[in-house]
Amino acid sequence: MTRLLVTGGAGFIGSNFTRHVVAHTDWHVTVLDKLTYAGNLASLAGLPEGRVEFVRGDVGDAELVDGLFARVDAVAHFAAESHNDNSLHDPRPFLDTNLAGTYTLLEAARKHDRRFHHVSTDEVYGDLELDDPARFTESTPYNPSSPYSATKAGSDMLVRAWARSFGVRATISNCSNNYGPFQHVEKFIPRQVTNIIRGIRPRLYGAGQNVRDWIHADDHSSAVLAVLDRGRIGETYLVGADGEKSNKEVVELVLRLMGQPAGAYDHVADRAGHDLRYAIDSAKLRAELGWQPRYRDFEAGLADTIDWYRANEHWWAPAKDATEAFYAGKGQ
Numbered sequence: 001m002t003r004l005l006v007t008g009g010a011g012f013i014g015s016n017f018t019r020h021v022v023a024h025t026d027w028h029v030t031v032l033d034k035l036t037y038a039g040n041l042a043s044l045a046g047l048p049e050g051r052v053e054f055v056r057g058d059v060g061d062a063e064l065v066d067g068l069f070a071r072v073d074a075v076a077h078f079a080a081e082s083h084n085d086n087s088l089h090d091p092r093p094f095l096d097t098n099l100a101g102t103y104t105l106l107e108a109a110r111k112h113d114r115r116f117h118h119v120s121t122d123e124v125y126g127d128l129e130l131d132d133p134a135r136f137t138e139s140t141p142y143n144p145s146s147p148y149s150a151t152k153a154g155s156d157m158l159v160r161a162w163a164r165s166f167g168v169r170a171t172i173s174n175c176s177n178n179y180g181p182f183q184h185v186e187k188f189i190p191r192q193v194t195n196i197i198r199g200i201r202p203r204l205y206g207a208g209q210n211v212r213d214w215i216h217a218d219d220h221s222s223a224v225l226a227v228l229d230r231g232r233i234g235e236t237y238l239v240g241a242d243g244e245k246s247n248k249e250v251v252e253l254v255l256r257l258m259g260q261p262a263g264a265y266d267h268v269a270d271r272a273g274h275d276l277r278y279a280i281d282s283a284k285l286r287a288e289l290g291w292q293p294r295y296r297d298f299e300a301g302l303a304d305t306i307d308w309y310r311a312n313e314h315w316w317a318p319a320k321d322a323t324e325a326f327y328a329g330k331g332q
């Protein structure tokens with residue numbers, strides 16, 4: 001049995017991954033999570049106590065991290081400040097967690113010689129033109145736009161350096177935009193769905209032409225597990241499910257699935273430095289590790305996600321008012 005440390009396991013994707021590992025392996029998981037505004041223990045509710053242990057703490061706490069690394073075999077590092085809009089408002093926590101936190105973990109991986117998987121984002125590559133036939137590959141040059149993506153790019157570089165210079169047994173995955181249950185209401189899809197439930201009109205930044213490449217969080221989890229299990233040490237794998245959609249298309253689909261009139265949304269102030277388009281070529285992951293996405297029908301996955309938000313208002317309601325107050329202060 002593998003003893004796995006999952007950082008950020010009380011967040012959106014880390015909690016999905018923890019459920020995925022419990023369902024598909026016999027591994028024991030220790031979750032390390034600071035429970036920032038984005039962490040929620042309710043996202044781990046119902047998991048067997050004998051398989052999942054929770055530790056509240058900061059990935060930048062070297063003493064705590066050292067003790068945890070001593071008693072695991074491998075680490076999946078999800079913990080991060082993850083929201084672009086927050087990084088434009090206050091970048092400091094992004095530097096602390098995404099850069100210094102990753103450094104602290106890498107030093108522990110080096111000292112204890114632990115297998116280390118770093119979860120990253122396609123945003124490290126910057127953006128593409130709408131009509132560019134190219135998609136991001138593992139050899140696309142790094143060109144991050146926001147403080148969030150710059151700190152994720154920096155953390156990727158730290159992982160590569162620790163692998164090359166110190167022999168840390170590391171892999172990296174860079175994934176596109178995730179959707180699914182348990183995503184914080186600050187993010188695009190949950191914000192619009194919960195707005196509609198509350199009788200507020202959806203908010204589209206700028207003209208809504210920006211394109212994101214959507215993947216269900218379960219498919220991201222299966223990809224991370226595949227890389228952790230059988231990825232080649234020192235390699236990077238891009239994760240995506242061929243799900244390109246403009247933000248306008250997504251809002252219009254959400255409105256239709258929720259029985260609202262087609263044009264019942266508002267255009268609001270655009271995001272500063274707003275990346276135009278992300279698109280992932282995941283051929284390497286598919287060819288080398290035999291990975292395939294299970295969710296191929298975005299509309300069906302979105303409909304299930306909407307049902308989840310309708311049925312789980314107790315999970316998201318506590319964060320909704322503060323999130324909307326933050327956006328209102330920015331004209332969004």
Ligand code: NAD
Nearest residue numbers: 008010011012013034035036038039058059079080082178
């Ligand atoms: P999230 O914001 O929902 O969750 C982040 C979690 O990390 C929270 O539980 C939070 O409490 C915890 N955390 C934050 N700072 C911490 C610290 N200093 N110490 C310990 N725990 C801390 O984020 P998410 O959307 O689940 O993203 C998880 C990871 O996946 C991130 O590394 C992100 O960059 C990456 N990623 C996300 C997406 C996406 O679409 N959401 C896509 C690609 C990659």
Ligand code: DAU
Nearest residue numbers: 082083084121122123176177186187188203204205210247
């Ligand atoms: O590509 C992977 C990245 O996807 C991850 O690394 C990030 O952690 C994750 O947050 C996500 O980043 P985005 O900035 O693409 O996601 P967000 O949900 O914030 O916004 C998606 C798109 O929707 C983006 O073009 C901005 C737009 N948007 C967002 C909000 C919150 C709106 O039009 N209206 C909104 O209210």
